[in-house]
Amino acid sequence: MKREAPIVLAGIVGLIQILEHFFDFEAIAAVTVELQNWVIIVSAFSLALAAINLAINHTQKISAKKAGAFDSALLLITMVFTAVAGIFWGMESSGFKFVFNAIIDPAASAFYAMAAFHVASAAYRAFRAHNAHAAALLITGVMLMIAKAxxxxxxxxxxxxxxxxxxxxxxxxxxxxxxxxxxxxxxxxxxxxxxxxxxxxxxxxxx
Amino acid sequence: MLIEGRVAGLVFTLITIGTMLYGINKAKSKLPNVRRIAGLEAIDEAVGRATEMGKAVFCTPGWADITTSTAGATFAALDIVGHIARLTARYDTRLVVAVSYPNVYPLAEQTVQQAYLVEGKREKYDQDMVRFTSSEQYAYAAAVLGMIQREKVAACVFVGQFASEAVDFAEAAVAVGSIAIAGTTSTYQLPFFAAACDYTLIGEELLTAGAYISKDTARLGSVHGQDLAKLIAFGVMLLGAILCTLNINVVVDLLSK
Incomplete structure (x- = not known):
């Protein structure tokens, strides 16, 4: 029963979602909206579970004074600050926006820029004509690069x-x-x- | 009432499910032969290498959750995570699993925990093995890169759905001298993985991983059914191409219904 119940539930919910995709029935559409709201609620629970895991792992790292304990402390502080700012001051507050505009966005941009170097390094290793396939890759790759420039x-x-x-x-x-x-x-x-x-x-x- | 433009999709979905069920039924009398998938065979070798070196194995089921159209890839990735966890449990090798989306986290944790339980090593399971990172793309990517660098892992397995972080992961694995095995259904990231990783599972190879690893009759049968559906799709494409060349648009019209 412990195993069958989730399978039956998943089957019914999945069937409703599939029917909603292909058929235009108002009743099914209403149930689907309701189910999608449930997904948000269940996801919130899993977020809490995941956040607890994150907090436990990093707290253990700090208490054991492992390498990177300072980074863990920084992570926990920013995590708590973002949560507090979002819950108590609202998502439009300057504190909450600061986290995104001054920390997450610049860090993400820097990270994205790193991909260019990684692509170059991966291409250097891939573009070595050690067999016929690699040679074909090298030739077409060079041709495309020349044509695009x-x-x-x-x-x-x-x-x-x-x-x-x-x-x-x-x-x-x-x-x-x-x-x-x-x-x-x-x-x-x-x-x-x-x-x-x-x-x-x-x-x-x-x- | 059927929604216009989705009739062909419904028909093909039903055909695919039908061929899958036929394949499963047929597998009960004769097990289908599945070709060797080098990327999946290499997982055992990679875990063995990590064991010999006394280093950790790293894996991640990608940057996607289980409520979108890429859920299939995430579930297939979790199958591979389970297989790796069984191997690391068997060989007493350290395992690190990085999870990006909160709703994948309980599944990954359950999968790894079950693997250790099945191998009779429940006491070896550590909560630190499955780590939630972030659903923010680059926060997740930075966390993964940090784990690979800090743990100096000997084997990296990146399976599931990925975006632009794919090439960063592959290069991070190469930088620490690790074996890199990747698998994704994302056609945008496949070239990066193919260029930078030692082994790559391309598209459906990832999706058949569960069947390939488990050798389960029903799942192997469904792979056979999957191939039959592909043959039908190929036939429709070929017929459509020939008829279109002859300026007859019957297939195109049917598919757009």
């Missing part, structure tokens, strides 16, 4: 025609193949879970 088009006016064909025929065919097979896979994974065939998320294995 303004000077490349000036030097080789025919290059964009070739690279556009590579992108719109070869690349797109590959991408669509992956997307279609992934979509079918997603339907099967979801159906397995909703029908109770796949119960791994409730523990391990089917039984």
């Amino acid at each position: 303004p000077i490349g088009e000036a030097w080789f006016p025919w290059m964009p025609t070739i690279t556009n064909w590579i992108m719109s025929v070869l690349n797109l065919a590959g991408v669509r193949g992956i997307m279609i097979s992934s979509a079918i896979g997603m339907i099967c994974v979801s159906a397995r879970i909703l029908l109770g065939i796949d119960r791994s998320h409730l523990g391990l294995g089917r039984d």
Whole structure:
């Protein structure tokens, strides 16, 4: 019963969501809205659980004086400050906005900028012609880079025609193949879970 | 009343579920053969390497939750997390799992805890193994990079849905000399993983991971059914392409209904 109840519940709720996607029934739409509100409530509980885990892990780190204890203290202080600012002063308050505008946004921008260096480093390792596949990758990669650069088009006016064909025929065919097979896979994974065939998320294995 | 423009979607969903159920039924008499997936085979090797080196194994089920269209990838990732947890429990290897979304956290915790229980190592399970980070993309990414750097892990497994942080993760793994295994259904991030990681699970390879690892009859059967659905989709595409070339738009019209 402990195992069957969540499976039956998931199956019913999943079926309602699927029906709402394909059919235009007012009654189903109303139930779906209600269920989506429940999702928000359940998510709030899981957020509390996750926040407790975060607080326990970092408190343990501080009390054990492990490396990075200062960072953990900083994390806990900002976490409490953001929560207090949001709950008591409101999400429009200057204190709450400060956390996003002065800490999160600049840090996120800096992090995003780092991706450029990581792409360069990954490309350096990938673009080594150690076999036929890697050589093909190297050649097409270099061609695309040349075609995308303004000077490349000036030097080789025919290059964009070739690279556009590579992108719109070869690349797109590959991408669509992956997307279609992934979509079918997603339907099967979801159906397995909703029908109770796949119960791994409730523990391990089917039984 | 059926919503206009979604009829073809409903028909194909029903066909896919039908082929899946057929595959499951057929598997009861004859187990389908699933081709070798190098990325999944490499997980055992990566955990073994970490064990020999006395270092930790790191994994993350991606930056996505279970209430969106990418839920399938997250559930498949949790299957892999469970498999890794069983291996680390068996070999007494340290495990670190970073979770981004709050609603994935209880599932990840349950999966790892169950894995240790199944291996008879319940006492070895530590609450510090499954760590919630943040659902903010770069806060999560920074936390993951920090964990990889600090723990000096010997194996990194990035599975699930990822965005631009994918390349940062792969490079962080390379920087600490770790084996990097990645898997995603996101076609935007696959090239980064393929370029930077040692092994990559491409699209549906990730989604069949649970069946491949568990060797469960029903799940393997569903993979066979999945392949039948793909064959049907391929047939429709081929027919559509031929008819479109002949200026007959029957398939296109049917699919847009």
